[in-house]
Amino acid sequence: MMIIPPEKRIRVMALETSCQKSCPHCFLDPGQGDFRQTERIALDAHTLGYEAHFYATAVSPRCDAIYKQIGQDSESASICVRGESVAGNVSWLTSKQGRVGFSLHGASAQTHELLAGENTFDITLAAIQHIRQHNPLASINIWCAMHRKNMHELHAICEQAHDLGADYLTLIKLSYLGRARQLDADWFLNQEEIATIIAETEALYATGEFPNPHISLAPNWGMTARQAEKFRQGRKSIYCPTDQYCPAGQQRFAVDGRTKQVYPCHFMADDDHFIIGEWTEQGIVVTNTAFANGRAALEEPCRSCDLLPECGGGCRFEAIVEHLRLTGRYNFHAGLENCRYALTQRINTK
Numbered sequence: 001m002m003i004i005p006p007e008k009r010i011r012v013m014a015l016e017t018s019c020q021k022s023c024p025h026c027f028l029d030p031g032q033g034d035f036r037q038t039e040r041i042a043l044d045a046h047t048l049g050y051e052a053h054f055y056a057t058a059v060s061p062r063c064d065a066i067y068k069q070i071g072q073d074s075e076s077a078s079i080c081v082r083g084e085s086v087a088g089n090v091s092w093l094t095s096k097q098g099r100v101g102f103s104l105h106g107a108s109a110q111t112h113e114l115l116a117g118e119n120t121f122d123i124t125l126a127a128i129q130h131i132r133q134h135n136p137l138a139s140i141n142i143w144c145a146m147h148r149k150n151m152h153e154l155h156a157i158c159e160q161a162h163d164l165g166a167d168y169l170t171l172i173k174l175s176y177l178g179r180a181r182q183l184d185a186d187w188f189l190n191q192e193e194i195a196t197i198i199a200e201t202e203a204l205y206a207t208g209e210f211p212n213p214h215i216s217l218a219p220n221w222g223m224t225a226r227q228a229e230k231f232r233q234g235r236k237s238i239y240c241p242t243d244q245y246c247p248a249g250q251q252r253f254a255v256d257g258r259t260k261q262v263y264p265c266h267f268m269a270d271d272d273h274f275i276i277g278e279w280t281e282q283g284i285v286v287t288n289t290a291f292a293n294g295r296a297a298l299e300e301p302c303r304s305c306d307l308l309p310e311c312g313g314g315c316r317f318e319a320i321v322e323h324l325r326l327t328g329r330y331n332f333h334a335g336l337e338n339c340r341y342a343l344t345q346r347i348n349t350k
Contacts, residue, residue, distance in 0.1 A: 006049035038257025
């Protein structure tokens with residue numbers, strides 16, 4: 001048993017069980033959350049001295065109040081909503097200062113609704129337009145899961161986000177988790193396609209063709225050798241800043257607000273293979289002996305690894321689920337090695 005000492009560089013993400021599971025790129029089912037207990041975990045984490053973050057599907061002023069109580073900047077905290085959920089929250093969302101996130105998975109109804117479901121494209125567009133028109137203080141964040149069936153729309157997706165008045169566009173690589181495990185193999189990007197999207201995204205960012213939104217790649221992307229060298233030099237441009245490229249299990253932990261089970265990050269939540277401990281009055285207690293013994297391997301700065309030119313850094317969970325997709329087997333160590341690119345080459349597959 002090992003206690004993770006509270007300090008501000010350690011982020012505790014308190015997740016209402018239904019949170020993070022309604023997006024097609026994320027988990028399988030909405031689930032049934034425990035809002036009050038999740039709130040208590042976030043408040044206790046803040047009191048103990050962690051950096052506390054609160055995630056819930058309840059789009060309400062109460063969320064805003066919790067952000068303020070735990071010291072999470074409510075003006076930067078993102079509320080993620082589906083287009084159809086805006087109608088019941090118009091009065092609050094039109095006065096919220098800070099990020100309001102929408103999942104918009106393509107530049108056309110055909111591609112968006114492949115993931116989001118029928119008749120959701122126009123509803124989502126209308127919701128974004130409504131918030132943009134009536135709340136100039138809101139920062140609109142569009143999340144888009146990229147895969148083989150919409151990668152040809154990359155420029156159009158950026159143009160659409162610009163025309164909608166979005167402030168941020170975050171591109172997520174469709175990963176093999178949650179409902180995505182039900183998809184056929186031809187949905188998932190190969191290494192060449194990944195490199196193409198990264199290069200095209202960086203080119204769009206560099207040219208400034210779309211001054212808004214700010215375009216970024218979510219942390220579950222790897223990098224090409226060129227971007228890896230930039231990362232080695234500390235210049236990441238479109239990448240999310242962290243002390244280590246993947247802070248899972250080192251600087252980031254997720255707590256299920258209903259069960260109090262602890263995971264290395266929110267991507268791993270809701271999969272029992274990745275339970276590493278529990279939330280207690282003392283904070284995070286790691287009870288998984290294998291993880292506790294292997295945690296030292298996470299301390300090596302990502303940019304010092306000999307595999308960096310090949311792998312480019314990335315998401316440890318992405319390495320694990322890619323291994324699962326290609327072999328049908330869990331290998332937690334694959335994620336600790338953080339070498340998804342080398343892994344896929346070794347298995348000789350695209």
